[in-house]
Amino acid sequence: MPIYAYDKGGKEHYYYAFEVKDQNGKRKTIKKRGFKGKTECKKAEAEARVSWEKGSYIDPSKMTFEEYITNWLDNKQDISRETRETNRGHLKNHIVPVIGSVPLQKVNVMHIEKLTKSMKDKKLADGTIKKVFNLVNTAFRSAEKRELISKNPFNLLDKGSKPRDSKAKIDYWTLEEVRKFFSVLEHRQKILFVLAIHTGMRRGEMLGLRWKDINFENRQIRISQSLKPRQGLTEGVKTDAGYRSITISPFVISELKKHRNMIVQEKLAHDEYDDHDLVICQENGKPVSLGNFTKFWNRMIEKTEMRYIRFHDLRHTCASLLLSAGTHPKIVQELLGHSSIKITLDRYSHMMPNLQENAAMTLEKMLK
Known part of the structure; x- marks a missing residue:
């Protein structure tokens, strides 16, 4: 078995190497290093042999960056289906057109800087640029780990060449603006805006909400399905924290019942009603x-x-109203489905100007 051990950083690693003959009868060695386990190395060696026999084997020294990152993303297991589709879009629209044709082992700092500049020239949002930058960096870290490249070009970047961290702009309506909106709102989908402002649910969560997910007696909504671009109705939500139950007010219950009555009438009026049990x-x-x-x-x-404001800012409006009324950030975190309270505090800390004053006054009363 052509599996060999070698020392790297005081730890045992493995590589495979086997000889083959090309179409001209010339011998060549197929070799790959960087495996931490013998079993993993054996599996990769077997796959490399099959690829060679099928004529699909790609010599790492001749592999383009497009070939590498496409294969890397297709085989990445620790991401959701939605994230994978988003990343494929980044490959197609931003990464491959700029550096896809460059051989993997020849991508350097200048190529990375060129990629970043091309995204800035397109006037992409800072957050999008940072996500694409991190995606490519992660792919290179994996290539370096498997010793497909000798150096990760990202490690050689100047600090000024890296995308800056910037908080997304948050806008929201004031209490007076919300009252004005509902005073003039007349629409078949009024319930959509009631849910957005009263619960802070994400757009996909509201559009995927089913009647069976609502407990009218206990005044609770269970979040378990979402409507997503390209994927349609999908069981599951954005994060594990997204699976949650939301307690709603009697007013929201009343609005839901009005909306349900309208839906019942629409079902009776349509001979071919496509029933998905959807609220909206x-x-x-x-x-x-x-x-x-x-x-x-x-x-x-x-x-x-x-x-x-953007429709998504109705979610921020919900958070703003709650925090300005003194609601504990932990409750807001659970309501919005953030994965940690750090996200809530980082995003909305400027909406809580009275917290330090309240804390100081509380201590004074305790110590008197």
Whole structure:
């Protein structure tokens, strides 16, 4: 068995090496290092032999960056389906057109800087640039770990060449603006906006909400399904913390019951109602079109003559109203489905200006 051990950093690693003949009868050695376990190395060696016999083996020295990162992403196991699709979009739109044709082992600092500059020239959001940058960096770390490259070019970057960290802009309506919005709002999907502002649910969570997920007696909503671009209705939510139950007010219950009565009437009026048990849907029962959602929201802003904010900012509006009323950040975290309270505090700390004053006054009362 062509599996060999070698020492790296005081620890035993493995590599495989076996000889083959090319189409001209010339002998060559196929070799790959960087395996921590013997079993892992044996499996990779067997796969390399099969690839060679099928004619699909790619010599690491001749592998392009596109070939490497595409294969790396296809075989990555620790990401969700949604993240994988997003990353494939980044490959197609931003990464491959700029450095995809460069041989993996020849990608250098200048190529990485060129990639970053190309995204800035497209005026992509800082957050998107950082995500693409991190994706490529992770791919190179994996290549370095498996000794497909001698050095990770990201380790040689100047600090100024790395994308800056910037907090996403958060906008929200004030209490007065929310009251104005509901005073002029007349729409079949009013319940969508009631849920957005009263519960802080994500758009996909609201559009995937089913009647069976609502307990009217206990006034609770269970989040377990989402409507996603390209994937449609999907069991599951963005993070593990996204699986949650939300307690809702009697007002929201009342609005849900009104909306349910309307849905019942629409079912009776349509001979071919496509029933998905959705709370928010088209008049024929089908899921709402995400492709037209931004236009829909812009029309609502124009019709109600409200100050423009993104639809997602209704979620921030919910958080702002709760925190300004003195709700504990931990409760807000659980309501919004953040994976940790750190996210909540980092994102909304500027909305809690009275916390230190309240803390000081509380201590004074305790110590008097």
